[in-house]
Amino acid sequence: MSSFHKWLLYALCAFGLVTSSGNLILAAKQPNIVFFLADDQRNDQLGCYGHPITKTPNIDKLAAAGTRFTNAFVTTSICAASRASIFTGLVERTHHYTFGTPPIAQDLVKNSYPAVLKANGYRTGFVGKFGVGFQGGTDQAFDFFRPINRGPYFKKQPDGTLRHTTQLAGDAAIEFIQSSGDAPFMLSISFNATHAEDGDK
Known part of the structure; x- marks a missing residue:
């Protein structure tokens, strides 16, 4: 040789x-990834961004230990279209999803951030307000899918008690994390409580 x-x-x-x-x-x-989304939540309404009155100690702790964006923007102010942009990484005129349109196209769903992470060994979960449609269903992107529908914030439980949607989302998030074992996970958790209830006067 x-x-x-x-x-x-x-x-x-x-x-x-x-x-x-x-x-x-x-x-x-x-790393494990937890992505928080709050409806209609302005960044300057959080303690970690310097709001003088609003107290958000738990979010402030997460911001101190995680990643906090200081220079970000929204692609659109429309809820469904904005959520589609978050999932796909595309602007509305490219993904063509908003209220009253067909679900997000399957080729875009396959390249959405949860589907890409799932294909790369992550256990993926979604909890809370989903607000979009996926052509081909959510299984291609999420191993654990627990949407919480809009409507009244307090939901009647099987035992007759009322629980707030934030509590329900928190419980489902804990269930997902605890059931993930040692696998790396990505959890998208979407809270609705900062959004005014539709129909309020």
């Missing part, structure tokens, strides 16, 4: 070792 071929063989072996160990390291370091 020529010295060039030996060198090439060693280089390929070394590259293979680096690549395979890099994948092991990458797999071991996949």
